[in-house]
Amino acid sequence: MTKTMSGIAASNGIAIAKAFRLENPVLNVDKRTVSDIDSELERMTSALEKSIAELEVIQKKTAETISDKEAAIFGAHLLVLSDPELVGPITERITTDHVNAEFALQETTDMFISMFEAMDNDYMKERAADIRDVRKRVLAHLLGVTIQSPSMISDEVIIIAEDLTPSDTVQLNAQFVKGFITDIGGRTSHSAILARTLEIPAVVGAKTAMADIQNGMTVIVDGLDGTILIDPEDSVIEEYQNKQAAYDEQKTEWAKMKNEATVSSDGQAVEIGANIGTPKDIAGVLDNGGEAIGLYRTEFLYMGRDQFPTEDEQVEAYASVLKGMEGKPTVVRTLDIGGDKELSYLDLPKELNPFLGLRAIRLCLEMPDMFRTQLRALLRASVHGNLKIMFPMIATLDEFREAKALLVEEKAKLQAKGIEVSESIEVGIMVEIPSTAVMADTFAKEVDFFSIGTNDLIQYTMAADRMNESVSYLYQPFNPAILRLVKMVIDASHREGKWTGMCGEMAGDEIAIPILLGLGLDEFSMSASSILKARSQISKLSKAEMAQHTDRILALSTSQEVEDYVTNLSNN
């Protein structure tokens, strides 16, 4: 009997496969006295050997599918498992104290964990987490509990999880992971964004998937409308196979537009760019006919590692993106960390309201050395393409001036050393704080461009945490309040001969696109997988006609009225 659930459609496409639950096991350790020392030692050795075998596979797979660098961490874990300073004391405890293997392991590793945590160095403190990770693996073997790693998956599956961390998602292999369902999260959570980048169908915020779906059940994920079907009957499977085929066919039609410019039916050109997180994403952008990078999120370069990337590493990453884009505009956003994005090696004080706290440009201006390193790296890479630098979370003109002054200083220093720097780097800002949207006319005199970050702009305008599902009804991209702010920004930029882009989720939304085109948005930046669909849609819209509608749309009262208005337009 087919059971239906629904969640938030996070990434387009349909997947049909067996469920694979990714669980966090509970590992309780009790102290026991053992009489058979030899068999206890044998249990310990066997658990270590199994852990080693498992890590060797994970290490190899990570090296093959991700990179040697990502795999190196598992090399360190392997060394811990054969460390004489770990294995020696464990053996001794079992032999002399007659305790069980689990307890001996726990006590010995606790000693190292507290030793690392007491160190006066954030990097070393973090190593305690590695020991915990290794211990978890060995304990699971001792207790007979299975720990899964996404990289171990070698059948076609749909992953079911409470949530996926960025490090889980790094291990997802699109060859086997056909889709995923998470119980928490929204359309803009990291796992959702990654799903769109990898073009894996996904539904998030399903709430009860872990409760209702067991390993091996057949599951259909419809990432187009957020439907999940469990144990579907054959007729349902057939229906969805047809839907999948129709979707693939539509994708083929869009693919024909890959090498076309984006032009409205009345001949007005706009630019469609892509949002990316790493240089690896460039291939997907070019495959989908991206005309630009509207947002390169540099924070991924800083995440999933144990120390800051060096200046040279950053130059390499930025240069490879710029070269990959072959002279097409590339907007690089400087580090946007804080809020929900943390760095393990940067020990920031806990804040009550992280989204309103020390994050993004605020943090960069607070830590100028870290910021200057990134700016130097960008400047050095600038000769490889068409670089535009964008500062995130700007709330006041003073912040922009301060950030730009640092950039100008670093540029002068590099040039004084004879290092070549591009002379045509545009410097702009993200507009995601209402104060900046309201003051856009003043900003427009000093910045080279705006890029509207709708996810945050909506959250800050509506005072609604976008990670909080209880207030998700307030995430209203079509609320006239948002649209009026967007209009203020676009108009302000045009009066000064500047341009405005949009890099939030809204830029790729089919209801938003007609409105944004009418408002005169110059650049639409979205997940690469949305580009062709958007280009196809714009080719059928008249910009002049939409401009006439926008006055009426902006005079509407509610989000629903706006949606209804646009839906009616496209139906007629």
Next chain:
Amino acid sequence: MVEKQFTITDEAGMHARPASALVGAVSKFKSDITIEHKGKKVNLKSILGVMSLGVPSGSVVTIAADGEDENEAIEKAAAVMQSEGISTP
């Protein structure tokens, strides 16, 4: 017994990747091999020991080997430190 001093030049100090390379490389030698920093001496065949030293950039460490293959062990350690870019020769 042979010993040799090294100055750690990597800006992150003796972090996990080079430490792993070093421990992995010397573990196959029969000699007892130690690394000493600020008066604390640990087994160089132990990743936990090496990491627990928390060696920061700019510090001087002494590596000592004692046993039948002590010369080869020290040479290997020096080569790895150099190839991992954490120390000047």
